[in-house]
Amino acid sequence: MNQSLCARHLEAAALPLIDIAGLFSPDLAERTAVAERIGAACREVGFFCVANHGVDPALQQTVFEQARAFFSQPEAGKRALDKVFSNANRGYEPLRGQVLEAGAPADLKEGFYIGEELAEDDPRVLAGRFNHGANQWPSELADFRPTMERYRDAMNALAARLMGAIALSLQLPEEHFAGFCRDSMSTLRLLHYPPQPANA
Incomplete structure (x- = not known):
């Protein structure tokens, strides 16, 4: 835009x-x-x-292209990476896979969750910490993983810079929140809203 x-x-x-x-x-x-x-x-x-x-506009554009390529795949390919197969809450969330309020209709969107890539022997993974572990990646999209990892790193760096600004706005040292920005539990979440029915 x-x-x-x-x-x-x-x-x-x-x-x-x-x-x-x-x-x-x-x-x-x-x-x-x-x-x-x-x-x-x-x-x-x-x-x-x-x-x-x-944040590099070319990287932003590539993120959109890769997300579009992922969500354009056949349903079976996306379902193979369903979050239900992840102990770290990573991967594909199907259409109508999220309900935010009891009794409300399911959301008419699909998503894909990506976080920091952690090995199985990482102490946080061994401890069973929520949202910590390996990502699931679509093997048929060679550029998907490097693109999303670069973008996630850029967003984390931007978030840390904004936290420094928030610290300054509170008359605190600029690095006051820096410790909270290391080993963050941030999630990059790709969302796709297909055409909505008239009675959504």
């Missing part, structure tokens, strides 16, 4: 769009100025969107 179109959508939704280019500056004053805008958005609205985040 181009930035002007994005800005119009955000204006309609009343979500602040914050240019975070200053967070990449070596100048603490510039980083603090952005952090103050982020802090205000968190206190006044609770959500915000970012622009100039530094």
